[in-house]
Amino acid sequence: METEKLETLAQAVLGKIFVPLEASGRHVHVTAQQAEILFGHGLTPARELSQPGQYLAEERVTVVGPKGTFENVAVLGPARKAAQVEISLTDGRTLGIKAPIRASGDTKGSPGCTLIGHKGSVEISEGVMVAQRHIHLPPQDAARFGVRDKQVVKLQTFTSRPAVFEEVMVRISPDFAAAVHLDYDEANACGFVPGDWGRIIL
């Protein structure tokens, strides 16, 4: 068998047992209306992400908090119903924002911030959060791992600084590709490098 085919097969077999780890850097989701204000037009897809339909936009924003600023922050598309600024706890210290740890979409009562695009700026009253670590799974993978939507599991990382993360939320959808989403605090805490795997522990 050719090396490339062997590698593809090995990856497929590993994917039956483990879940690929991914580190999410700080990023922003905006509404279609906010995109118009920030950029003068809608979001422009630049690169597909691992989750089907999701993309990194060509547009970038500056995130401004009371104590600090991040420039050139990634914007992910498509546009959402509400703005969401996903940062790490480390980022929160830099910005001077006490961001709560939340599931994606659960922005109610979270702190706001200012977003600046190349065309305009937007003040959001809420939406700054640290994304709770979570696992995306399509139904067939979820069935094999024996987990249900919103189940909280442990995740063992096979990384240079191995760790078991407790309280990891499982999210199941036919639209998902299997992936563990960690923020950079978590990724660096376990010494993650791209290509690393994790194992669900029930």
Next chain:
Amino acid sequence: METEKLETLAQAVLGKIFVPLEASGRHVHVTAQQAEILFGHGLTPARELSQPGQYLAEERVTVVGPKGTFENVAVLGPARKAAQVEISLTDGRTLGIKAPIRASGDTKGSPGCTLIGHKGSVEISEGVMVAQRHIHLPPQDAARFGVRDKQVVKLQTFTSRPAVFEEVMVRISPDFAAAVHLDYDEANACGFVPGDWGRIIL
């Protein structure tokens, strides 16, 4: 019993079962000679640290890497035989330095950087590292937990984002106070706040 006495008792009992967690921010150790060059004099103790004899110095340095700089970085005393710059993997990305994960003192072959004090600057050829997570224990605590010097254990954190850190090094000395030392990647990954505890798992 007064509230204060009760609290002291509670802490003492908890300390028989758990180990207090501490987060170490980026900091620098310098030699006596380097302190002379950087500050024009030896280190001035400003505040005692949890480990007996160790102190935060009044003096501060700027750490310069190929891609970034940290100003106002803590210097810990007393002076050592070799400079050591302890950063997180996140800090390493900012500085543009690929720092290895090492036990304290094991600086051989690690990258260097530039240190700038208020009086002068020093180029160090090696010493930049990410401190391997570790547990300081005095012998009596080590005996109770059933661990020996340099034993590698797991550590379960009782924190807002609970985790089990694997490959945690135990260091035993009569000069130590019981404390788990995490860097800020690890501390934030587990949602640490001061006063949190961890449990050694064998």
